[in-house]
Amino acid sequence: MLILQHLLRMQLLLDNILTPVVLCFLLGMVAKWIKSDLALPEPIYQGLSIYLLLAIGLKGGSALSATPAMVFMKPAIATLVIGLVSPVIAYYFLRWIGKRSQIDAAAVAAHYGSVSVVTYLAAVEAVKRSGLASEEYLPALVALLEVPGIIVALLFVRTDGANSWSKALHEVITGKSIVLLLGGLFIGALCGSDKLVDVQPFFGAAFKGALCIFLLELGLVAGKRLKDAGKAGMRLLMCGILLPPLLGTLGVIAGLLSGMSPGGSAILGAMAGSASYIAAPAAVRIALPQANPAYYLTLALGITFPFNLALGIPLYLKTSQLFSLWLTKSA
Amino acid sequence: MAHKIRLKKVTIVGERVLYDDLIDLLKRHHVSGWTAKNVIGEGSRGVHASDWEGSNTQIYTLVTEQIADAIMDEIAALYFENWSVVVYSQDVEVLRGNKYQAQ
Numbered sequence A: 001m002l003i004l005q006h007l008l009r010m011q012l013l014l015d016n017i018l019t020p021v022v023l024c025f026l027l028g029m030v031a032k033w034i035k036s037d038l039a040l041p042e043p044i045y046q047g048l049s050i051y052l053l054l055a056i057g058l059k060g061g062s063a064l065s066a067t068p069a070m071v072f073m074k075p076a077i078a079t080l081v082i083g084l085v086s087p088v089i090a091y092y093f094l095r096w097i098g099k100r101s102q103i104d105a106a107a108v109a110a111h112y113g114s115v116s117v118v119t120y121l122a123a124v125e126a127v128k129r130s131g132l133a134s135e136e137y138l139p140a141l142v143a144l145l146e147v148p149g150i151i152v153a154l155l156f157v158r159t160d161g162a163n164s165w166s167k168a169l170h171e172v173i174t175g176k177s178i179v180l181l182l183g184g185l186f187i188g189a190l191c192g193s194d195k196l197v198d199v200q201p202f203f204g205a206a207f208k209g210a211l212c213i214f215l216l217e218l219g220l221v222a223g224k225r226l227k228d229a230g231k232a233g234m235r236l237l238m239c240g241i242l243l244p245p246l247l248g249t250l251g252v253i254a255g256l257l258s259g260m261s262p263g264g265s266a267i268l269g270a271m272a273g274s275a276s277y278i279a280a281p282a283a284v285r286i287a288l289p290q291a292n293p294a295y296y297l298t299l300a301l302g303i304t305f306p307f308n309l310a311l312g313i314p315l316y317l318k319t320s321q322l323f324s325l326w327l328t329k330s331a
Numbered sequence B: 001m002a003h004k005i006r007l008k009k010v011t012i013v014g015e016r017v018l019y020d021d022l023i024d025l026l027k028r029h030h031v032s033g034w035t036a037k038n039v040i041g042e043g044s045r046g047v048h049a050s051d052w053e054g055s056n057t058q059i060y061t062l063v064t065e066q067i068a069d070a071i072m073d074e075i076a077a078l079y080f081e082n083w084s085v086v087v088y089s090q091d092v093e094v095l096r097g098n099k100y101q102a103q
Helices: A002-017 A020-033 A042-065 A069-096 A102-113 A117-129 A138-146 A148-154 A162-174 A176-205 A207-232 A234-257 A262-272 A279-287 A293-330 B016-028 B065-079
Strands: B005-014 B035-039 B056-063 B085-094
Touching (some): A002 A293, A042 A117, A042 A138, A042 A176, A069 A102, A069 A234, A102 A234, A102 A279, A117 A138, A117 A262, A138 A176, A138 A262, A176 A207, A234 A262, A262 A293, A279 B016, B016 B035, B016 B065, B056 B065
8 A cells, every 4th residue: 555655656756757859858957968069049049048938928927917906916915925934934044054154155046046947837837737726817926926036035245245136136127038027917917808809829839838848948957956966965965955845835835824725835835946047147246246056056056956857846846735735724 | 651650559358338438438549430340259268158149359559658557557447347348459550540539
């Protein structure tokens, strides 16, 4: 009986890994490992990221226009709280367990405070496969979680002038991920689902295929980072593996307490437990040039992203289901 | 017989996040123009943030020796400590020499 349960659990884990999106990521990593000449041309990567971000924004925007403000308010506040709290936790984690300098800890904290859009997408897929429902307005929460964490983390370090601060702020707020996400949300909300039907064949039907190619590139970059992960040492490795479940569980709880569904809370957990690698690296590089990029890029892309893809997301899903059961029982 | 003037070609190779800053810097020195392209490569620093966002930027400009020195000094002071930046100058000969004199 126990063995059967164990096998079932393995099945759940395999179900999460054996999807085209995750396997494309693995293919990228393998390609890097065997030193294949496979490389995604940069303009294609840039084009795909624009496509994905805009598509997410449009979808969320049209859902938002159909959501009453009162329903959206509490999850939005929960998301902002996550954005304020998670970089603080990540900072002290990196200081005490990672034994990093103030500057390096703040740089890493900015990445964990922000959100990885691809992890979010993978979580949405996993929740859909598990048969649970999730809120359609979640892309709006992604946009909300993107910026505050980076700003909070940068507050830990006194930079030598207002100049680099304002530049970094400008980079985060006007960076392409925020412009496209927020822009997409506005367009989606203004047009509503009726008018979006026209662009649906492009933004909807092709979405997952485009995501596969994007993940292929992420796999290539992560494969490169993974080689550095060995050099990073045990302490950093531990941070990259322990921070996601810690922050992810907080995200799940915040989601459930704000009245979101178990599926939506699991996704919010994945968002909270993820580390940004589009908005944060550029902003951190500008604000904290002294910080070692090898730490934050290796943690965010080489360790935490693959961890969430394979183990984190099923974990948040399970945690969310258990907590929501417990909450309904105790209520 | 072509009338050639001696100038300096200053080449800057750096992380792409610095691109806007570097162009501002050149404009502060009143360069008459510049050319930029994306390049890839590896240096003594190894990994940097542009690794993820793609390639490095290479900018070159034609200036008088005096301005070349000023540009190189400023780049050294601002970026050498924390950034992956290389700057060097070469002798070049150009036509229409007055086109490159600082305004």
